[in-house]
Amino acid sequence: MKLDARIPAGPLAEKWTRFKANVRLVSPANKRKYEVIVVGTGLAGASAAASLAELGYQVKSFCFQDSPRRAHSIAAQGGINAAKNYQNDGDSVRRLFQDTIKGGDFRSREANVHRLAEVSVNIIDQCVAQGVPFAREYGGMLANRSFGGAQVSRTFYARGATGQQLLLGAYQALSRQIGLGKVTMMPRHEMLDLVVEEGQAKGIVTRHLVTGELKTHAADAVLLCTGGYGNAYYLSTYARGSNVTATWRAHRRGALFSNPCFTQIHPTCIPVTGEYQSKLTLMSESLRNDGRCWVPKAKGEQRAAVAIPEGERDYFLERLYPSYGNLAPRDIASRAAKRVCDEGRGVGPTGLGVYLDFSEAIGRLGESTVRERYANLFAMYHEITGESAYESPMRIFPAVHYTMGGLWVDYHLMSNVPGLFVLGEANFSDHGANRLGASALMQGLADGYFVLPYTIGDYLSQQKPRGEKTDGPAFQEAMGATQARTKKLLGVNGRKPVSEFHRKLGKTLWDTCGMSRTKKGLEEGLAILGGLREEFWKDVKVPGSGADLNQSLEKAGRVADFLELGELMCRDALEREESCGCHFREEHQTPDGECARKDAEHSYVSAWEFKGEGKPEVRHTEPLSFEELALATRSYK
Amino acid sequence: MKLHLRVWRQASRQSEGSFVTYEADGLTPNMSFLEMLDVVNDRLTKEGQEPIAFEHDCREGICGSCAMAINGEPHGPNAGATTCQVYLRSFRDGQTLTVEPWRAKAFPVIKDLVADRSAFDRIIQSGGFVSVGTGQAPDANAIPIGKGIAEKAFDAAHCIGCGACVAACRNSSAMLFVAAKVSHLGLLPQGQTERKQRVQKMVAAMDAEGFGNCSNQYACEAVCPKQISVEMIARMNRDYASAVVDQI
Numbered sequence: 053m054k055l056d057a058r059i060p061a062g063p064l065a066e067k068w069t070r071f072k073a074n075v076r077l078v079s080p081a082n083k084r085k086y087e088v089i090v091v092g093t094g095l096a097g098a099s100a101a102a103s104l105a106e107l108g109y110q111v112k113s114f115c116f117q118d119s120p121r122r123a124h125s126i127a128a129q130g131g132i133n134a135a136k137n138y139q140n141d142g143d144s145v146r147r148l149f150q151d152t153i154k155g156g157d158f159r160s161r162e163a164n165v166h167r168l169a170e171v172s173v174n175i176i177d178q179c180v181a182q183g184v185p186f187a188r189e190y191g192g193m194l195a196n197r198s199f200g201g202a203q204v205s206r207t208f209y210a211r212g213a214t215g216q217q218l219l220l221g222a223y224q225a226l227s228r229q230i231g232l233g234k235v236t237m238m239p240r241h242e243m244l245d246l247v248v249e250e251g252q253a254k255g256i257v258t259r260h261l262v263t264g265e266l267k268t269h270a271a272d273a274v275l276l277c278t279g280g281y282g283n284a285y286y287l288s289t290y291a292r293g294s295n296v297t298a299t300w301r302a303h304r305r306g307a308l309f310s311n312p313c314f315t316q317i318h319p320t321c322i323p324v325t326g327e328y329q330s331k332l333t334l335m336s337e338s339l340r341n342d343g344r345c346w347v348p349k350a351k352g353e354q355r356a357a358v359a360i361p362e363g364e365r366d367y368f369l370e371r372l373y374p375s376y377g378n379l380a381p382r383d384i385a386s387r388a389a390k391r392v393c394d395e396g397r398g399v400g401p402t403g404l405g406v407y408l409d410f411s412e413a414i415g416r417l418g419e420s421t422v423r424e425r426y427a428n429l430f431a432m433y434h435e436i437t438g439e440s441a442y443e444s445p446m447r448i449f450p451a452v453h454y455t456m457g458g459l460w461v462d463y464h465l466m467s468n469v470p471g472l473f474v475l476g477e478a479n480f481s482d483h484g485a486n487r488l489g490a491s492a493l494m495q496g497l498a499d500g501y502f503v504l505p506y507t508i509g510d511y512l513s514q515q516k517p518r519g520e521k522t523d524g525p526a527f528q529e530a531m532g533a534t535q536a537r538t539k540k541l542l543g544v545n546g547r548k549p550v551s552e553f554h555r556k557l558g559k560t561l562w563d564t565c566g567m568s569r570t571k572k573g574l575e576e577g578l579a580i581l582g583g584l585r586e587e588f589w590k591d592v593k594v595p596g597s598g599a600d601l602n603q604s605l606e607k608a609g610r611v612a613d614f615l616e617l618g619e620l621m622c623r624d625a626l627e628r629e630e631s632c633g634c635h636f637r638e639e640h641q642t643p644d645g646e647c648a649r650k651d652a653e654h655s656y657v658s659a660w661e662f663k664g665e666g667k668p669e670v671r672h673t674e675p676l677s678f679e680e681l682a683l684a685t686r687s688y689k
Numbered sequence: 690m691k692l693h694l695r696v697w698r699q700a701s702r703q704s705e706g707s708f709v710t711y712e713a714d715g716l717t718p719n720m721s722f723l724e725m726l727d728v729v730n731d732r733l734t735k736e737g738q739e740p741i742a743f744e745h746d747c748r749e750g751i752c753g754s755c756a757m758a759i760n761g762e763p764h765g766p767n768a769g770a771t772t773c774q775v776y777l778r779s780f781r782d783g784q785t786l787t788v789e790p791w792r793a794k795a796f797p798v799i800k801d802l803v804a805d806r807s808a809f810d811r812i813i814q815s816g817g818f819v820s821v822g823t824g825q826a827p828d829a830n831a832i833p834i835g836k837g838i839a840e841k842a843f844d845a846a847h848c849i850g851c852g853a854c855v856a857a858c859r860n861s862s863a864m865l866f867v868a869a870k871v872s873h874l875g876l877l878p879q880g881q882t883e884r885k886q887r888v889q890k891m892v893a894a895m896d897a898e899g900f901g902n903c904s905n906q907y908a909c910e911a912v913c914p915k916q917i918s919v920e921m922i923a924r925m926n927r928d929y930a931s932a933v934v935d936q937i
């Protein structure tokens with residue numbers, strides 16, 4: 053299969069402008085004849101649904117929560133990047149583009165990333181106009197902070213709740229359109245299948261989570277804005293409901309899945325404390341502006357952190373990466389933390405932890421300034437651990453946080469299934485093998501506000517509005533398949549709750565397809581997962597019926613899809629015989645333990661094709677060419 | 690650690706509910722309250738019973754999904770925290786906990802601990818926004834906003850829409866929720882053009898949903914996980930009064 057990314061011709065910095073100038077349009081009078089389904093109401097989905105409705109399209113919006121305002125984006129803490137250069141510190145579109153490509157370890161598309169950097173500036177304008185209360189300086193101008201992988205301050209923030217404020221901005225824009233009758237909002241609906249009619253995406257099947265009703269919905273285009281799949285690991289910083297079902301079901305209907313093994317492990321999360329644990333809590337990367345990471349120099353140190361003298365501490369990030377120090381990118385910081393713990397120098401009851409210390413910042417700035425910057429994060433830390441980070445350092449450890457992989461899309465954000473568009477974390481597009489902090493919010497809003505509204509017209513202008521009929525054979529087949537699957541899940545009637553399978557899946561992926569990977573480990577992982585999937589379908593217990601609110605049934609469907617995805621993640625990791633960004637194959641490392649990329653063989657995007665139940669997936673590749681930036685070894689030293 | 694639970698079980702919106710007692714054993718103080726419910730639910734599942742339905746998503750106090758009263762207190766005993774941020778160290782070994790959904794006419798119970806809070810969304814749809822389309826915005830630094838104003842607007846905007854304010858109020862009033870949005874947008878220059886229509890539309894929508902009146906008891910402020918101040922209500926009342934005066 054040849055993958056055509058449809059990147060416009062011309063110099064990199066002019067591609068998007070030229071694209072917009074030449075794109076085919078739908079006239080204002082005709083827009084209302086087209087129906088668009090938008091699944092997901094996070095930053096990507098809410099911004100797309102609102103913007104499309106403003107343009108005049110008929111929009112149907114879906115989410116599984118009780119309200120669109122509760123999408124997982126709400127939990128983003130630290131900030132959003134934009135190349136505004138308000139600090140006069142040398143930022144520019146070009147520099148944001150370069151940082152993102154380099155941060156992603158040269159495994160993303162130049163043209164997409166450049167466009168992202170270009171529209172970043174419009175996002176901040178839009179959000180401020182909506183009333184997003186970003187942090188300000190005393191003179192009333194917008195404030196910025198620094199995030200990992202950058203040497204400029206380009207991150208805009210609203211205390212430790214940037215995602216909440218951005219999402220509420222998008223939610224309010226969406227609510228306005230719902231109130232105007234331009235968007236039909238369907239909360240508490242879970243998408244369980246994609247309808248592909250004559251090769252094009254024309255609808256979805258949903259389950260109403262309160263009544264259990266299965267229903268088909270038709271449209272002229274379908275947008276999946278359904279977020280990332282990090283919950284495959286069971287323990288993660290994601291909301292508990294985040295899942296892969298929408299994209300996985302689309303994958304099974306023909307959409308290619310790209311770079312599934314690229315998962316981001318965030319260095320600063322609260323460590324695991326027990327078996328029962330249900331989630332890991334992020335301590336925002338912004339803390340690394342002022343917090344310093346260290347472990348004791350000696351193995352098996354027993355003293356409390358504050359009792360360990362300065363000279364006996366190893367500030368390992370500052371030592372290993374002096375030019376970026378504590379603001380080294382996430383993949384690098386996480387691996388460094390793992391390494392010092394592997395050496396037996398980890399702290400806390402499990403030995404899987406490092407300190408994040410604010411004493412120097414408190415000394416330099418005073419406690420009140422530190423409080424002003426991070427109070428809610430310190431409070432959260434206290435809530436969970438019962439400890440005060442003003443008095444002794446935080447203990448942190450890496451945790452699964454974001455997935456760079458996702459459905460393959462071209463420059464138009466369209467998958468290989470015509471009419472199926474994928475936005476936000478659900479697509480693979482902009483972050484390569486490692487995402488920089490504060491860039492997911494930027495990408496979600498870029499896709500929804502400023503990219504998709506242009507590209508979708510190009511597709512729809514070539515389509516005749518199909519109307520809302522859902523009686524064709526493709527719809528009936530998808531409906532039948534969903535009914536059968538629901539019945540099957542309820543009918544296994546085994547002994548084990550879904551959570552037992554999910555935990556085992558998570559542990560297997562963490563051990564074999566986590567921060568460090570080997571051929572042997574991945575092969576073992578695949579063997580375990582194959583067995584686990586079989587056991588699931590023989591022994592899972594899903595109580596209750598399909599005819600009302602049944603949270604066990606919801607979880608079972610999601611875990612069944614995670615089990616299939618888990619195997620693909622391991623296969624992808626196995627076939628990528630190099631190390632890049634988050635993907636660290638122990639067989640491929642430099643003498644000082646950094647990633648050894650193999651550009652000649654692996655400078656590509658993997659794109660997996662589903663070949664049918666029980667058959668191995670087939671991997672296609674989209675070669676990456678770097679015309680503007682020379683492929684270089686990433687260095688943060 | 691061990692707890693005795695009295696949990697509200699209700700099969701559907703139409704059916705009658707009642708309290709059912711469960712023993713939760715083998716707990717540790719570092720477990721969260723919701724993790725304790727997970728453990729109980731896994732046990733119920735193994736025994737072939739339907740687990741307790743409850744809403745939750747982020748489990749870090751920001752999405753506003755989790756919504757239950759523990760011993761009569763919305764979100765449990767800790768100030769400034771949601772149910773998902775309650776840890777078992779807040780309780781005594783052997784304590785009895787009564788767990789209920791929000792109780793309010795405008796929030797009908799759907800199942801067990803799950804209530805329908807869609808009324809809040811409809812209130813926002815009536816006017817809780819700035820009418821600015823994508824692409825219409827001027828440069829973000831074109832209008833300076835004083836740090837103090839921005840901070841105050843944030844305090845109001847931090848509302849997570851959980852509904853604890855309504856659940857705590859003996860009149861089931863939604864004033865704190867509505868006032869938080871009215872104040873957030875009313876404090877900022879961007880929200881001025883629609884300020885008067887906004888407050889009127891939102892108050893009308895609130896009334897239409899069947900929420901009660903505010904009688905200044907301030908129970909809402911006490912349970913608000915984001916500690917939103919009742920000053921916001923005073924601010925909204927002023928805005929409302931001035932909007933009405935304008936019409937005379």
Ligand SMILES: Cc1cc2nc3c(=O)[nH]c(=O)nc-3n(C[C@H](O)[C@H](O)[C@H](O)COP(=O)(O)OP(=O)(O)OC[C@H]3O[C@@H](n4cnc5c(N)ncnc54)[C@H](O)[C@@H]3O)c2cc1C
Nearest residue numbers: 092093094095096116125130131243279476477490492493
């Ligand atoms: C704790 C935390 C902090 C973060 N902080 C930052 C930060 O500071 N800066 C930054 O840039 N990024 C941050 N991120 C990453 C960022 O928040 C996410 O990548 C981003 O918000 C994803 O947005 P989205 O719109 O793609 O998807 P989401 O916000 O995940 O939304 C998914 C939507 O899809 C819906 N959905 C999913 N499946 C289905 C289905 N089957 N049927 C129907 N609906 C479905 C959901 O209901 C939801 O509405 C953080 C992430 C975490 C976990």
Ligand code: FES
Nearest residue numbers: 746748753755773
């Ligand atoms: S689960 Fe999100 S606030 Fe409690």
